[in-house]
Amino acid sequence: MIKLPEDIDVSNKKPRDSRWNVFKCFDSYFNSTFPKVSSRFDLIHVNTYGLVYILNGTDKTKKPLLLTAHTDVVPVPENTIPRWTYPPFEGHFDGECVWGRGAEDCKNSLVAIFESLELLLGQGFTPKRTIVLGIGFDEEISGHHGAYHIGQYLLNRFGPDSIYLLLDEGGNISEDVYGSSFALPATGEKGYVDVFIKLATTGGHSSIPPSHTSIGIMAKIIDAIEDEPYEPQLIEENPYYKMLQCAAEHSESMDPKLRKNIRSMHLESSKKNVIKAIAENISSKYFISTSQAVDIIHGGLKINALPEEVVTEVNHRIIYGSSIGQIREKVLRAVRPVAKRFGLSIDAFGVRMEFGDSTPLGKVTLTTYDGLQTAPVTPIENNPTWKLLSGTIRHVFEDSKSAFNVNQKPIFVAPSIMSGNTDTRHYWNLTKNIYRFNPIRGDYSYNIHAIDERVHLDAHLETVAFFYDFVRNADQIR
Structure with missing residues (x-):
């Protein structure tokens, strides 16, 4: 996916402008790479390049789960390309890391969402809770063409306060918060x-x-x-x-x-x-x-x-x-x-x-x-969605065996704040349960928005495992 050069900064241009055409390739990419997701989910195009995938659950009394990400990346200045170890849109894998612009922000989570769902569907998973994917295409320039219209579409389709939980990009797992490991999902945003x-x-x-x-x-x-x-x-x-x-x-x-x-x-x-x-x-x-x-x-x-x-x-x-x-x-x-x-x-x-x-x-x-203005803060006291998120994080990153967890160190989950802004700004009226979290160890994702951006493959596999468990766990909660 990193080979798709969707770096764009035309915030004043509508999606009909030809400079947005780089986003046309995502339909065919998702269709060919994740055939089970493509065949089971309904796909709705929103404002040309916004993608909404919906898999209806069998229990209509359960509010839908909303997972969001974005396909756009920040531009790579032409004069910095010679300083990259590998070309920024080559998607080079060196045996340990996947290199390229957007590897961390946010192709790691975007691809992991699809990979986990493809695996679940291949194992016969039929959700009770409706699953919605909202994929914007201009998050890096405030999401006015992508997430804004996706939010309006979902509001018209499901109504206000209709979503059980929204999970978008945000904080990650820090291995050294005053000497301990903390997962820091942002429950608020500046x-x-x-x-x-x-x-x-x-x-x-x-x-x-x-x-x-x-x-x-x-x-x-x-x-x-x-x-x-x-x-x-x-x-x-x-x-x-x-x-x-x-x-x-x-x-x-x-x-x-x-x-x-x-x-x-x-x-x-x-x-x-x-x-x-x-x-x-x-x-x-x-x-x-x-x-x-x-x-x-x-x-x-x-x-x-x-x-x-x-x-x-x-x-x-x-x-x-x-x-x-x-x-x-x-x-x-x-x-x-x-x-x-x-x-x-x-x-x-x-x-x-x-x-x-x-x-x-x-x-x-x-x-x-x-x-x-500052975002509404997601409550965590006596909130089952917080328990769902924190429990899944601890199971995947603390209890499960992985290349990075040989010492089985405890991971504490604490709310935090996003100093930057995400597409969640366009979804406030859909749910009070908004979490901003990249399910990855921060020590194994490198140089976000910078030269030599890359993600360790084993860290990406943990991200896939997280979404796999998170979707299943969310499906079991009333």
């Missing part, structure tokens, strides 16, 4: 918003420049934004709160002071100590902080012409306890003194501001698109 900052000024010849060109002024704005990072915060709604509590109880090598503070987070002083410790580590900091990243800037056309317009885009991933409104306020707080200093007016998300009586020398426009 919010998202991009802020666009456009600065328009008078142009001119670069031989007679002002003291600060529009690019220089934008640099001041960027400095102001980056000089004020978001304060970390940890509220009980954040799934990471429960993850820390679980780690404090079960991890082998957590610092004793941190363990003590986590156990007493009901005290404000202890919580502050926990926040300070977590925020000092870049790998955990953004589980309790809103992130801001100035990712795009463009402006200027010629070396001898003053730039008349400069645009900067700032990406934000919003933590529980914050909001899109607070992001807007913070960006405006950074922009306002710069605009005042240089005599610029501001259009702040539709509200105009001017400073002084003189005619503004330019204009700063702030806008946001496609904002997403």
